[in-house]
Amino acid sequence: WPYAYFVIYKFVQELHFCITAGDGDNEVIILQGSSDSVVQFTVLLGDVEKTAALKNLDMILLSYMVGKYFLWSMLRLHHRFF
Amino acid sequence: MAQPYMKKDDDDEDVEYSPFYGIEKGAVLQEARAFHDPQLDARKCSQVITKLLYLLNQGETFTKVEATEVFFAVTKLFQSKDAGLRRLVYLMIKELSPSSDEVIIVTSSLMKDMNSKTDMYRANAIRVLCRIIDGTLLTQIERYLKQAIVDKNPVVASAALVSGIHLLQANPEIVKRWSNEVQEAVQSRFALVQFHGLALLHQIRQNDRLAISKMVSGLTRGSVRSPLAQCLLIRYTSQVIRESSMNTQTSDRPFFDYLESCLRHKSEMVILEAARKIAEMDVTSRELAPAITVLQLFLSSSKPVLRFAAVRTLNKVAMTRPLAVTNCNVDLESLMSDQNRSIATLAITTLLKTGNESSVDRLMKQITNFMSDIADEFKIVVVEAIRSLCLKFPLKYRSMMNFLSNSLREEGGFEYKKAIVDSIVTLISEIPDAKEIGLLYLCEFIEDCEFTYLSSQILHLLGNEGPRTSDPSRYIRYIYNRVILENATVRASAVSTLAKFGALVDALKPRIFVLLRRCLFDTDDEVRDRATLYLQTLDGEVAVGSTEKDVKEFLFGSFDVPLANLEASLKTYEPSEEPFDISLVSREVKSQPLQEKKAPGKKPPAGAPAPAPVPAVDAYQKILSSIPEFSGFGRLFKSSEPVELTEAETEYAINVVKHIYSSHVVLQYNCTNTIPEQLLENVTVYVDATDAEEFSEVCSKPLRSLPYDSPGQIFVAFEKPEHVPATGKFSNVLKFIVKEVDTSTGEVDEDGVEDEYQIEDLEIVSADYMLRVAVSNFRNAWENMDPESERVDEYGLGVRESLAEAVSAVISILGMQPCEGTEVVPKNARSHTCLLSGVFIGDAKVLVRLSFGLSGPKEVAMKLAVRSDDPEVSDKIHEIVASG
Numbered sequence: 008w009p010y011a012y013f014v015i016y017k018f019v020q021e022l023h024f025c026i027t028a029g030d031g032d033n034e035v036i037i038l039q040g041s042s043d044s045v046v047q048f049t050v051l052l053g054d055v056e057k058t059a060a061l062k063n064l065d066m067i068l069l070s071y072m073v074g075k076y077f078l079w080s081m082l083r084l085h086h087r088f089f
Numbered sequence: 090m091a092q093p094y095m096k097k098d099d100d101d102e103d104v105e106y107s108p109f110y111g112i113e114k115g116a117v118l119q120e121a122r123a124f125h126d127p128q129l130d131a132r133k134c135s136q137v138i139t140k141l142l143y144l145l146n147q148g149e150t151f152t153k154v155e156a157t158e159v160f161f162a163v164t165k166l167f168q169s170k171d172a173g174l175r176r177l178v179y180l181m182i183k184e185l186s187p188s189s190d191e192v193i194i195v196t197s198s199l200m201k202d203m204n205s206k207t208d209m210y211r212a213n214a215i216r217v218l219c220r221i222i223d224g225t226l227l228t229q230i231e232r233y234l235k236q237a238i239v240d241k242n243p244v245v246a247s248a249a250l251v252s253g254i255h256l257l258q259a260n261p262e263i264v265k266r267w268s269n270e271v272q273e274a275v276q277s278r279f280a281l282v283q284f285h286g287l288a289l290l291h292q293i294r295q296n297d298r299l300a301i302s303k304m305v306s307g308l309t310r311g312s313v314r315s316p317l318a319q320c321l322l323i324r325y326t327s328q329v330i331r332e333s334s335m336n337t338q339t340s341d342r343p344f345f346d347y348l349e350s351c352l353r354h355k356s357e358m359v360i361l362e363a364a365r366k367i368a369e370m371d372v373t374s375r376e377l378a379p380a381i382t383v384l385q386l387f388l389s390s391s392k393p394v395l396r397f398a399a400v401r402t403l404n405k406v407a408m409t410r411p412l413a414v415t416n417c418n419v420d421l422e423s424l425m426s427d428q429n430r431s432i433a434t435l436a437i438t439t440l441l442k443t444g445n446e447s448s449v450d451r452l453m454k455q456i457t458n459f460m461s462d463i464a465d466e467f468k469i470v471v472v473e474a475i476r477s478l479c480l481k482f483p484l485k486y487r488s489m490m491n492f493l494s495n496s497l498r499e500e501g502g503f504e505y506k507k508a509i510v511d512s513i514v515t516l517i518s519e520i521p522d523a524k525e526i527g528l529l530y531l532c533e534f535i536e537d538c539e540f541t542y543l544s545s546q547i548l549h550l551l552g553n554e555g556p557r558t559s560d561p562s563r564y565i566r567y568i569y570n571r572v573i574l575e576n577a578t579v580r581a582s583a584v585s586t587l588a589k590f591g592a593l594v595d596a597l598k599p600r601i602f603v604l605l606r607r608c609l610f611d612t613d614d615e616v617r618d619r620a621t622l623y624l625q626t627l628d629g630e631v632a633v634g635s636t637e638k639d640v641k642e643f644l645f646g647s648f649d650v651p652l653a654n655l656e657a658s659l660k661t662y663e664p665s666e667e668p669f670d671i672s673l674v675s676r677e678v679k680s681q682p683l684q685e686k687k688a689p690g691k692k693p694p695a696g697a698p699a700p701a702p703v704p705a706v707d708a709y710q711k712i713l714s715s716i717p718e719f720s721g722f723g724r725l726f727k728s729s730e731p732v733e734l735t736e737a738e739t740e741y742a743i744n745v746v747k748h749i750y751s752s753h754v755v756l757q758y759n760c761t762n763t764i765p766e767q768l769l770e771n772v773t774v775y776v777d778a779t780d781a782e783e784f785s786e787v788c789s790k791p792l793r794s795l796p797y798d799s800p801g802q803i804f805v806a807f808e809k810p811e812h813v814p815a816t817g818k819f820s821n822v823l824k825f826i827v828k829e830v831d832t833s834t835g836e837v838d839e840d841g842v843e844d845e846y847q848i849e850d851l852e853i854v855s856a857d858y859m860l861r862v863a864v865s866n867f868r869n870a871w872e873n874m875d876p877e878s879e880r881v882d883e884y885g886l887g888v889r890e891s892l893a894e895a896v897s898a899v900i901s902i903l904g905m906q907p908c909e910g911t912e913v914v915p916k917n918a919r920s921h922t923c924l925l926s927g928v929f930i931g932d933a934k935v936l937v938r939l940s941f942g943l944s945g946p947k948e949v950a951m952k953l954a955v956r957s958d959d960p961e962v963s964d965k966i967h968e969i970v971a972s973g
Contacts, residue, residue, distance in 0.1 A: 013401075015394065033320060033365070034398035035358035 109143050117141060118155060124162035131171035138163070138177040145184055160187050167198045172209065179213040183220050192221050203233055211237070212248035219252035224260045231263060238270040238286075243279035250274060250285035257292050265293050275308070280315030287318045291325055298332060302343075305329050309347040316356035323351055323359070327366040345376070352383050361387070361398050368406045377413050381406070388420040393429050400424060400435040407442035414443045425455055433459065434467045441474040449478065449485045453492050465501055469508040472496065476512035479520070486516060486523040494530035503540050510534070510543050514550060525558050532567040544575060545582040552586035556593035565590065565597065569604055577613035584608050584616055585644075588623035592644050598627065650674050651863070712802075713748060713755065718788050719806060722750040726930055727860050731759065734821060734848040740764050741823065743848050747857055749930065752811040754784065754853060756819070758803040762795045765832050769795040770841060772825040774803050774848075781817020781853070784809050795825070812931035814858040814965060821848045855969040856904025858930040867908045867924045871936050874956035880963040884970060886949040892941055895949040896923055902970065903927070905937060933958040935966060 011030035015038055028037045117140045123133055141159065145151075151159065163185070166178045182195060195217075202214035215237055218230065237249035250271070257264040271293065274286030287308070294300040305326050313319055326344045333343060351363035360383050367380040387399035400421070407414045421443075424436035437456055444452055456475075460468060472493070479489045493516075496509050510531065517527040531547045538544050548571065555564045568590075571583040584605070591601030605627075608620035626640055650671065658674045709728045713719050731744040740763055748755040758774050772792040778784050790804040809815045826841040864870040889895040893914035900912060905925035914921050925937040935957040944950040953970055955963040 015397075033358055033362050034394050034401075035361055036317065036320060038394045 109140065112140060112144065114144055114149055114151075114155075117144060118159065121159055121162045124165045129166070129169050131169055131174045134166060134169070135171075135174050135177055138174075138181050142177075142180060142184065151185075156185055156187075157191065160185050160191055161194075164195055164198070167195075172207075175210065176213055179217045183217050187221060192226075196222070196226065200230065203230065203237075208242045208245055211240075212242075212244045215245070215248045215252055219256055224263065227256065227260055227263055231266070235267055235270045238267060239273050243277070243282050246274060246277065246279070246282045247285045250282065250289050253289045254285075254292060257289070264289075268293060280318065283313065284315045284318040284321065287313070287321050291321070301325060302329050302333075305344060309344050316354075316359050319351065319354065319356070319359045320362040323348060323362045323366055327370065330370065345372075349376075349379060352379050357387075357395060361395070361402075365402050368402055374410075374413060377406075377410070381413055381416065385417045385420055388417060388424060393432065396424065396427065397429065397432050397435075400432055400439060404435050404439045404442075407439045411443045414439065415445070418443055418448070422455070425459060430463055430467060434463065434470055437471055438474040441471075441478045444478070446482045446485065449482055450488055453488050457492060457495070460496065460499075465505040468496070468501065468505050472505075472508045472512050476515055479512075479516055479523075483520045483522075486520050487526070490516065490523055490526055490530065494533070497530065497534045503543075506538075506540060506543060510546065514546075517550070517554065524554060528554060528558065528564065532564060535567065535571065541576060541578050544571065544579045548579070548582040548586045552589035555586075556590050561590060561594045562597060565600070565604075572604070572608060572611075572616075577616060580608075580611060580613065580616045581619055584619040584623065588619075588627060589644050591623070591627050592640055602627070709746070709748060709757075716790065716804065718790065719753075719755060719804070722753045722755070722806075726750060726932075727857065729857055732851055734758075734851060740767075741769075741846055741848075743821075743823065745821075745851050747851075747853060749857055751930065752808060753787065754807045754809060756805045756807070756851070758805070758821075759800055760792065760795055760803060760823075761800045762797050765797045766830050767797065768828045768830050768837050769825040770828065772801070772803060772823065774805055775822045775824055775845075776805050777820035777822075778807065778817065779820075781807075781815070781819055783813070783815035784817055784819075784853075797830070814855050814930060814969070816853050816855055818850055818852050820850050822846070823848055854902075854904075856902060859904040859935070860928040861904065861906035862926060862928045862934075863906045864908060864926045864936070867926065867936070870926065870934075871938070871956060874934075874936060874958075876956070878958070878960045878963050879954060879956045880960070880967055881952065881954045882967055883950065883952045885944065886951055889949045892918055892921055892943065892949060895941055895951070896921060896939070899923075899939060899951065899970065900925065903937065903966070905935070929957065929962050929965070931959070931962070933962040935962060937966065 013028060013030065013034075015026050015028065015034060026037055028034075117137065120137045121141070123130065123137060160182070163178055163181050166174060169175060169178075187195070199214045199218045202210045203218065205211050205214070215234065219227075219234075222230070234249050234252070237245050238253070240246045240249070253264050253267060253271070268290070271286050271290045274282050275290055277283050277286065290304065291301065294304065305322070308322055309326060313322055326347060330344060330348075348363050348367055351359050352367075354360050354363070364380040364383050367377060368384075381403075384399040384403055387395040388403075390396055390399075403414050403417060403421070418440060421436045421440050425433055425440070427433045427436065437452075437459065440448075440452055453475075456471060460471065463471075475489055475492065479486055490513070493509050493513055497506065501509075513527050513531060516523045528551060531550070535544050535547050538547075548568065551564055551568060555561050558564075565587070568583050568586050572580050572587075575583070587601055587604055591598045591605070602624065605620045605624050609617055609624075611617050611620070623644075626644070654675045655671070659669070662669050709725065713722075713725060725748055727749045729747040729749075731746050734743045734745055735741060742761040742763060744759050746757045746759065748757060756774075756776070760772060762769055770793065772795050773789065776786065776789075778786060784807040787806040787808050789806065792801040792803045795801045823846040825844060825846075827844050828841040829838040830836070886895050886899075889898075891914075896912065896914050900907060900923070903925060905927035908924040908926050911922060911924045920940070920942040923939040923941070925939065927935050927937075929935050935955065938954040940952040940954075942950050942952075953967065955966045957963045957966070
């Protein structure tokens with residue numbers, strides 16, 4: 008079989024996460040690992056709007072890319088946000 | 090002076106508030122000069138790095154020069170004491186992937202940070218350093234990495250472990266030395282460290298099956314706390330179970346109790362992982378039931394991701410074990426109206442696999458309501474699932490055919506309509522009762538169809554199936570409407586379809602003639618030519634010598650002459666009183682040169698002619714016909730590829746071509762003299778046929794003179810029983826008179842010396858009596874063959890290197906043409922079906938269906954089914970395989 012993918016979306020107010028993963032991957036892990044760290048961070052900022060996230064993209068990139076390696080070995084993750 | 094904040098209603102205006110609005114690479118690179126300031130502005134530098142990372146993330150690429158400049162600028166920032174900026178520097182260096190001569194510049198700074206008292210610096214420096222170093226430098230820092238793996242700070246330990254996973258790809262022998270430290274990390278009380286340690290330990294040991302089994306054995310006894318590590322362990326455990334069951338063939342399954350206990354874990358990701366792995370295994374129904382139960386609970390979860398994960402897993406289980414999923418049908422039906430369309434579509438297709446016959450009508454009603462809400466690609470999935478359901482419950486074809494025809498009337502693109510048409514066509518061919526209603530629905534569809542391909546496809550189907558229905562005349566109106574209303578391609582298809590009705594339904598023939606005569610005035614020459622041809626063909630009185638059987642074969646049979654061969658023959662044909670004879674065109678399919686092979690398994694588009702190799706058979710036919718001794722042998726059945734009888738770089742290069750007639754075999758020896766100083770005369774081949782009892786030599790045609798580097802031919806003819814695949818081995822000795830040649834003057838000595846030269850034996854094998862002729866549609870050809878001619882048997886092929894090797898060996902023994910790409914065996918396949926076609930000596934068409942399977946470790950078993958024009962030929966094919 009050709010290798011198959013699926014995409015999981017998560018919307019938190021103005022933030023849209025689109026995460027692709029391999030066919031055999033675990034959806035719960037993907038969703039929790041990929042987006043929760045960013046959402047928790049923006050909640051700490053007290054504002055989950057897109058504007059706030061973009062203004063603090065440096066901090067998001069730091070937490071997000073750390074999370075990327077946190078999940079690397081299981082997820083073979085491809086991700087993009089915004 | 091702060092402005093009062095006012096949220097605008099127009100969302101498009103929000104874009105302008107983005108700090109990255111209108112961002113441009115050139116401008117940001119200019120801003121990077123701030124990195125060189127003696128007085129660093131940490132906040133400003135952080136913003137610039139963020140912009141650079143944003144650009145990279147959005148797919149922007151830096152040129153070599155740009156990357157180098159940014160890299161050098163970033164290295165200036167190591168002096169900063171701002172923690173946030175330092176971490177961004179690490180990210181930037183990693184993303185830039187400096188070249189080897191640039192690595193040196195930052196290595197010392199990173200190595201200093203590796204031993205820093207600040208844990209965050211240490212962790213990130215390790216990550217960056219391991220990304221950019223090579224094996225030589227790795228040995229220098231190996232000691233520090235091993236210390237980091239067992240560091241008491243989990244962030245540092247995890248960074249080192251993740252780096253180890255990356256380093257293992259390029260330097261496995263170094264990372265494997267860290268086993269003890271990694272083992273210690275797996276026992277860590279921090280979930281993060283445990284997870285990464287387990288992943289790295291598995292990678293280190295992945296080629297050692299016993300070590301993995303021991304690792305799994307120890308860890309399944311309850312020391313793993315991290316849910317992520319639990320998920321990893323479930324995967325490794327499944328791997329061990331799968332491999333052990335493959336080897337031992339026992340019903341015992343080690344560690345299965347562990348998987349089952351994970352179904353009761355408190356973390357959802359662990360439950361899902363365990364359920365999925367159990368569902369993928371070959372387990373009993375009793376063992377599968379708990380996994381299905383937890384998935385069923387997830388179906389009614391309030392979290393969409395759990396519903397999606399559960400229905401996706403159940404969809405796969407339903408393909409192989411539909412009965413196991415029927416308990417979930419009630420929950421699945423409620424998901425049909427889920428607001429998430431992926432979940433709803435998966436629920437429908439799962440129900441279509443698990444529903445019983447009595448629930449079909451209710452399902453179809455719900456699906457009809459659902460279809461208008463989804464996009465074409467989801468609709469295609471549903472249509473294909475309905476087709477499968479209809480094949481499962483043929484008695485329900487009426488409601489499903491109604492559904493499909495209603496779908497044809499809805500809006501939709503080409504792919505969607507094609508999926509529906511293909512489904513109806515499949516149902517027509519599989520369910521006899523559905524044929525007439527299906528054909529009528531398709532007729533209604535082409536009345537208003539805008540897709541030429543689909544119209545032609547349906548007309549072709551009407552031509553094949555319509556004449557055999559209870560009332561063929563009802564289709565004529567629809568077909569002729571296409572002649573009146575459609576484009577030229579569809580009109581031509583319609584003309585062909587009308588001809589098929591005329592050929593098979595005598596009562597309609599007069600009306601077909603009237604309609605075809607009207608087509609003679611069409612504006613398109615293809616349409617006119619077809620009408621002319623079919624009028625001529627159908628009028629039996631005009632075509633001298635043609636019979637009704639010939640007419641039907643012409644209209645309905647596949648064109649069995651490869652187009653490339655026909656083209657080549659037409660090019661070489663010289664107009665004369667002798668008309669062109671299509672029966673002389675070779676039917677053998679020439680294999681393509683290796684570099685022109687199409688992708689394995691990919692079927693070439695229908696009707697696309699392959700690039701034409703010149704068929705050798707026609708050339709040979711000319712040569713052999715011109716030799717009086719052979720002209721009485723009849724039609725040449727086949728000529729083999731040249732077989733080399735000498736090694737390269739020898740004095741005399743000899744190869745042989747085997748020409749097969751019905752009662753004779755002619756051996757053509759192609760000779761080349763590679764010695765300038767020699768002239769050979771009266772060259773003959775003495776053939777010893779002692780080991781080929783069924784052959785008797787009839788005559789031979791020697792070569793009078795064989796100068797240097799001028800090829801010549803010697804022919805030896807044998808008689809054999811007619812239409813019998815006689816085989817045997819022939820010894821060959823070249824005999825000649827050799828004369829010296831003065832290369833400077835070209836003079837030849839008068840006196841010659843008799844000499845002989847031993848060349849290799851040649852064999853006539855069964856494959857020499859099989860012509861490789863492809864069929865365009867194997868299934869149709871198979872079903873058109875008389876089932877009485879079928880012979881089926883099973884063979885053990887013994888120990889083979891691989892399934893692919895067994896497949897190619899059998900194809901070679903039979904010498905037949907593989908069809909539909911079935912000679913390509915997928916990697917790691919445990920079973921395979923291969924379809925072969927050909928024409929056997931005596932012009933008997935032969936079809937072969939081979940089923941291969943593994944009957945033990947490297948032992949291959951094969952089931953052979955043969956159909957042919959003659960049952961005796963089918964028996965002979967089995968004899969060939971049995972003795973081969």
